[in-house]
Amino acid sequence: MDSRAPALLLLLLLALTLSLAATAGADPPERERSALRAFLSGTPHERPLQWNASLPTCYWTGVRCDSPANATVTELHLPGVGLVGAVPTGTLSGLQNLQVLSLRDNRLAGPVPPDVLALPRLRALYLQGNLLSGAVPPELATGALPELEHLALSRNQLSGPIPDALLVGLPRLRSLKLDANRLSGGLPAGTGSGARLEAFNVSFNDLQGPIPANLARFPPESFQGNPGLCGKPLVDRPCAVPSTGATKKRKLSGAAVVAIAVGCGAAALLVVVLLLSLCAVRRRRQHSAAAEEAKATPPTRGLTASGGDFTSSSKDISAAAGSAERGRLVFVGKHAHLRYSFDLEDLLRASAEVLGKGGLGTSYKAVLEDGATVVVKRLRDVAAARREFGACVEAAAGAAEGHRNLVPLRGYYYSKDEKLLVLDYLPGGSLSARLHGSRGTGRTAMDWDARVRAALCAARGVAHLHTAHGLAHGDVKSSNLLLRPDPDAAALSDYCLQQIFPPAPARPGGYRAPELADARRPTLWSDVYALGVLLLELLTGRSPAHHAASGSGLDDGGAMDLPRWVQSVVREEWTAEVFDAELARAGGGAAEDEMVALLQVAMACVSTAPDARPGAPDVVRMVQEVISGRTTTEENERIRGAEEEAERSRGPTP
Incomplete structure (x- = not known):
């Protein structure tokens, strides 16, 4: 028994060695290796990739295989490596077992590569941050990628409508990112589908129409930047309800007609009396406020350009705003939760001087009564509604937060007639003024x-x-x-x-x-x-x-x-x-x-x-x-x- 133990141990070690050698030597089929090399050679790239022919395919940069067998390529990750132009056809389609493909943040151009639509086992496709153009592939709505769970096509140049049956054709989809493109038309309804969706974003496109009920559960930020969309969760943009014309007309008796006429007349008389009373009260208040203002406020105060370009008082802005909400100065980013010693009234009463006129509008240096100095930028030709304007400014403020090479944004004001930005004042002037x-x-x-x-x-x-x-x-x-x-x-x-x-x-x-x-x-x-x-x-x-x-x-x-x-x-x-x-x-x-x-x-x-x-x-x-x-x-x-x-x-x- 003891004499045979070393021989058995030797046989076990030999079998283990052969097994490890077989595993280490395993490599995907030659067709997959050739497909990868054809893709790399046909797509210009700025960063050299370690795809050494002497190494097994599964050791190449970004290439991942099924472990531990290494019998097929299952994932390809090449984000931000400088890929340029269109993906050659007949290359990636050779990776029939590919499950994850990430080519994000490159400079791929042309339509969404047809090769990726020929990968039946694909579960995740990340193509955001490229220069892709054309339409969202209609093949996605017809079941070309039935196992797809994650689709990211954000920050490209895609245009045209979103296929109506997109959610039907992708029954396992869990995240869909189509934001920052040029998509138009309506959102896909897909009644009964999209139940698995956990993340959804179509912001900053040109979409129109009502938001389907199966997508209304996502936050408003998922739909911002599309002035034509309406309905929940955009509570400030309800969709118009068309008249059905189905209401049945009923004949009224003569007595009912007389009663209604008398009631309407009485109500109209009451409304007239109330309006006259309110007007009288308002007129007295205005005269009183004007008299007080004339006593307390010097005539030179107000956000006024030295050249007479901009003269505005808080009363003017409040009248243009039309309501207390519209006359509110909104602080953004890290400033949103801080207590400030100034508000819109103080800002508009501050002494000001013109700093310059740019493409967005005129900038003023405003010195507040407490000695603080800010820049007020009076914007012109704004084409966004209040919600899109606020969301855009909030996003800009958040992006700059904490970075010293971006001027901090403090807040904004939005009304029908005036759109203002409030920024930190940097006393060093601009590079243009310094150079020229x-x-x-x-x-x-x-x-x-x-x-x-x-x-x-x-x-x-x-x-x-x-x-x-x-x-x-x-x-x-x-x-x-x-x-x-x-x-x-x-x-x-x-x-x-x-x-x-x-x-x-x-x-x-x-x-x-x-x-x-x-x-x-x-x-x-x-x-x-x-x-x-x-x-x-x-x-x-x-x-x-x-x-x-x-x-x-x-x-x-x-x-x-x-x-x-x-x-x-x-x-x-x-x-x-x-x-x-x-x-x-x-x-x-x-x-x-x-x-x-x-x-x-x-x-x-x-x-x-x-x-x-x-x-x-x-x-x-x-x-x-x-x-x-x-x-x-x-x-x-x-x-x-x-x-x-x-x-x-x-x-x-x-």
Whole structure:
């Protein structure tokens, strides 16, 4: 017995070794390996993936197999790796056992890839944050993906209606995210379906009509940004009930007619008497209030522009508002639950001066009676109803909360005639004023270190909006970058408000990306283009809106197209002529290598094709590399920690 024990033990060890070797050597079928390689080779990507042919397929980056057999590919996760263009047909469809596909936050274009509709076992599809266009595939409503539980197509450019039978064709669906697209028409009713849905979002589209009863259980935020939707849970937008015409007419007796006529006459007389009494009381109160106001209030008080552009008293605004609720100053974000020493009356009585007129409206510096200073922005051409306006401002305030490169938003006021924003006042002025102010004698030029740090602040602000919240700034320009004494704390303003305004008319040149010439809404990639123009502005000292006498580099409207001008100069190998002469006078000559490096970053940002531009986080990294020689290790660690926190705020990878 004892003599055979070592032999049995040896046999057991041998069997275990063979089993482990067989498991380690297992690999999905060659058709799946070929499908993955065809997908990778046919889809341009900015980040190299560790898909080494010498390694088993299940060890490739983002590829997950059924464990422990490793007999088939079940998941593919490639979020934010810089995939560009359309997914080649006949590639992903070879992964017939795929259950999870995540290609979110890339730059995939074209329609929703047909290949993903040929994956019968797919349970989760994450394609949000791309450039997909066209319609929501009707195949989803006809049972192409019967096991699908999670579908995310948010933040794309999808248009057209949502298929009526979408919820019927996806009976196991638990989450559906279609927000931030251009979808139109009504919501799918799907009576009796959608019972498994736990998360639903179609906000910020162009949907219309009543919200079906089976979707009314979701919060109002799931439907905001669609002015045409009505019904629960949008309590302030009930749907109109059409008359059925089915009410039966009944003949009334003569006595009843007389009684009704007498009653109506008496009621009308009573109403007239009451109205006359109320008018008399109101007239006496108004005269009394006017007399008191004339005694107590100097005639010069009120939110008044020095040039006479804006004169408004609290009485004027209250009359325009029409009710106490409409005359209320609403605080947002972290300010919503704080007690402030001022309200709308104090704000409108404050002494004010015009800070400037921008694309959104006129900004005033308001000094309150307690000495506090805020900025009041009087918006014009607002095209949003009260609810959409408030939701948009709340979202913008929340996105900026706690980030020092975004100007804090305190609150807003909304009435029929006036829409105001209240922001923190930054006394350093704007980058535009600092760069392009009077260049006469005695002016101190903006040195290179201040300029490159301003570039980094702008990039950080944009990257935070893009990565942590998936929101486009929509109006990146030097006049919206406000300076602080701390050069690393310059902050962007006027962010994420494009939803409350009508699409801007086509204006080529300036900060506007070429693809927005058809007046489409700003995108993450148009933000990067505008950021690139701002970098060129810092390098050249030239304003994008500057009018030049010569025709070189001019757009059709006569304004200088700064990227084209820089390209023409660099093409002639006169790169040194690009840089602002003030930089050399301010001692920037020693940093010429850094200037050339930042010029390369800017030119990448202003690429004509959106797909060729880097993402905003990549711009942050590249600008940091430009100044890395002068950045301490401690600063690098702080920057890296902030970026990691922003990445974590995006939530776990699907």
